[in-house]
Amino acid sequence: MTDRVLVFDTTLRDGEQSPGASMTISEKMMLAEQLERLRVDVIEAGFPISSEGDFESVRSIAEKIRTITIAGLARASKGDIDRCWEAVKAAAKPRIHVFIATSDIHLKYKLKKNRDEVLAEARQAVAYAKSLCPDVEFSAEDSTRSDLAYLARVVEAVIDAGANVVNIPDTVGYTFPTEYAERIQYLRSHVPNIGKAILSVHCHNDLGLAVANSLIAVQNGVRQVECTVNGIGERAGNASLEEIAMALRTRKDLFGIETGIKTEEIYPSSAMVTNLTGMIVQPNKAIVGRNAFAHEAGIHQDGVIKEKLTYEIMRPEDVGIKESKLVMGKHSGRHALRKKYEELGFNLSDAELEKAYILLKKVADKKKDVFDEDLIVTVRDALRIAPPVYKVKNIQSIAGNQVIATATILLEKEGTLLQDSATGDGPVDAVLKAVNRITGMEGKLIEYTVHSVTHGADAVGEVFMKVDFGKVSFIGRAASLDIVDASARAYVDAVNKMIPYQMALEVHNGKK
Numbered sequence: 001m002t003d004r005v006l007v008f009d010t011t012l013r014d015g016e017q018s019p020g021a022s023m024t025i026s027e028k029m030m031l032a033e034q035l036e037r038l039r040v041d042v043i044e045a046g047f048p049i050s051s052e053g054d055f056e057s058v059r060s061i062a063e064k065i066r067t068i069t070i071a072g073l074a075r076a077s078k079g080d081i082d083r084c085w086e087a088v089k090a091a092a093k094p095r096i097h098v099f100i101a102t103s104d105i106h107l108k109y110k111l112k113k114n115r116d117e118v119l120a121e122a123r124q125a126v127a128y129a130k131s132l133c134p135d136v137e138f139s140a141e142d143s144t145r146s147d148l149a150y151l152a153r154v155v156e157a158v159i160d161a162g163a164n165v166v167n168i169p170d171t172v173g174y175t176f177p178t179e180y181a182e183r184i185q186y187l188r189s190h191v192p193n194i195g196k197a198i199l200s201v202h203c204h205n206d207l208g209l210a211v212a213n214s215l216i217a218v219q220n221g222v223r224q225v226e227c228t229v230n231g232i233g234e235r236a237g238n239a240s241l242e243e244i245a246m247a248l249r250t251r252k253d254l255f256g257i258e259t260g261i262k263t264e265e266i267y268p269s270s271a272m273v274t275n276l277t278g279m280i281v282q283p284n285k286a287i288v289g290r291n292a293f294a295h296e297a298g299i300h301q302d303g304v305i306k307e308k309l310t311y312e313i314m315r316p317e318d319v320g321i322k323e324s325k326l327v328m329g330k331h332s333g334r335h336a337l338r339k340k341y342e343e344l345g346f347n348l349s350d351a352e353l354e355k356a357y358i359l360l361k362k363v364a365d366k367k368k369d370v371f372d373e374d375l376i377v378t379v380r381d382a383l384r385i386a387p388p389v390y391k392v393k394n395i396q397s398i399a400g401n402q403v404i405a406t407a408t409i410l411l412e413k414e415g416t417l418l419q420d421s422a423t424g425d426g427p428v429d430a431v432l433k434a435v436n437r438i439t440g441m442e443g444k445l446i447e448y449t450v451h452s453v454t455h456g457a458d459a460v461g462e463v464f465m466k467v468d469f470g471k472v473s474f475i476g477r478a479a480s481l482d483i484v485d486a487s488a489r490a491y492v493d494a495v496n497k498m499i500p501y502q503m504a505l506e507v508h509n510g511k512k
């Protein structure tokens with residue numbers, strides 16, 4: 001059997017501590033279900049004593065998610081541990097995660113205790129947690145700035161007290177790979193009972209080394225990594241789950257170690273975290289950035305068209321990015337095109353296919369990549385369909401914490417004004433529903449991001465959304481001083497792309 005490293009996801013705990021990333025209980029549940037599909041080994045669902053809301057979300061996740069371990073965080077005190085156990089005990093596989101700082105700087109300024117006191121507290125807390133829960137993890141907070149011999153004594157004591165996982169976190173993002181490797185090797189050779197526990201790491205990205213530090217730790221015998229989706233977390237964030245999972249998979253030749261991650265769920269997980277937290281992934285972010293698999297340079301593109309392996313070390317589909325572009329190079333021909341059209345619902349005759357192929361070759365010569373939208377435009381032109389276009393004329397929305405969000409929208413279609421209103425969960429939802437009522441479309445938002453393109457209180461917000469209409473999805477984009485207005489215009493933009501597709505499908509299939 002191949003060696004396996006456990007993936008401990010802390011998006012819901014450490015990730016949620018990112019400024020502005022707080023999620024509601026139902027949003028956390030949605031994310032926990034996605035993490036289950038991603039097949040992480042442990043979900044750290046929250047810090048139960050920190051708030052009523054955190055307690056409630058850990059408790060409901062523990063009840064609902066049955067296939068993986070659900071951990072809650074607790075300081076090394078009876079009150080924290082009791083509250084944590086109360087929250088996780090309904091889980092199929094509960095874990096109590098106890099932590100205390102071990103660096104002199106934390107002991108002196110934060111805990112105001114000496115080393116022996118902290119060691120005794122750590123031992124007691126772990127023993128108490130173990131009396132409640134069979135799975136106990138201990139973290140030595142700020143371990144990378146702790147005295148090594150003292151750290152070894154703490155690790156030995158907590159394993160002796162029953163900790164089956166011991167975490168050596170780089171809480172402040174301070175260590176370097178070579179130094180971290182030495183620290184882990186020291187513990188492995190100086191702690192007599194180290195074999196009784198799984199060693200874990202938890203790295204922060206203050207110096208951009210969180211993933212590198214996590215990977216060197218794995219190479220030095222660590223078998224649990226703590227990480228977050230998109231690398232979100234306090235300050236510069238945590239080690240990014242997707243980068244660790246894909247590094248271990250892509251360089252299996254080097255590591256010989258597997259994770260249980262279903263990599264095809266990486267991109268959907270990343271998109272969900274972006275949507276729920278509003279924290280946009282930088283376009284050049286490894287694995288999940290919008291440009292991670294885009295080749296712009298001519299020479300690269302030529303290589304990729306000839307053979308993907310020339311410049312791609314991973315395939316986008318392996319991380320769950322559905323390729324909507326069709327490369328019309330030498331190797332893709334009529335067969336690929338027919339298949340693509342079939343996916344979109346068009347069964348073209350040989351003559352129609354030939355016509356489409358010639359038209360698309362021209363498009364491909366100009367822009368290399370052909371997208372679903374181009375394929376649809378080709379059919380539309382071939383069928384001579386002139387689709388109507390909706391224009392946003394006016395929007396009124398009412399929202400607030402005491403009123404039901406309501407929106408009224410006035411659209412123009414071929415010179416006719418159409419108006420309708422709807423209520424929703426918030427003003428954006430209401431305005432999209434009002435658009436649905438007029439257009440008869442039923443789009444589902446699968447990505448939604450807002451960012452300001454100018455600064456200050458009167459900043460212009462740009463809304464980017466991906467709208468799923470069933471077989472196809474379209475991107476809508478719009479900018480406005482008002483987010484509701486921008487959202488409505490972006491949604492109408494996507495609807496205007498969907499209409500020709502629907503019409504083409506109807507005309508084409510009707511004529512068969």
Ligand SMILES: [Zn+2]
Nearest residue numbers: 014171202204
């Ligand atoms: Zn952390």
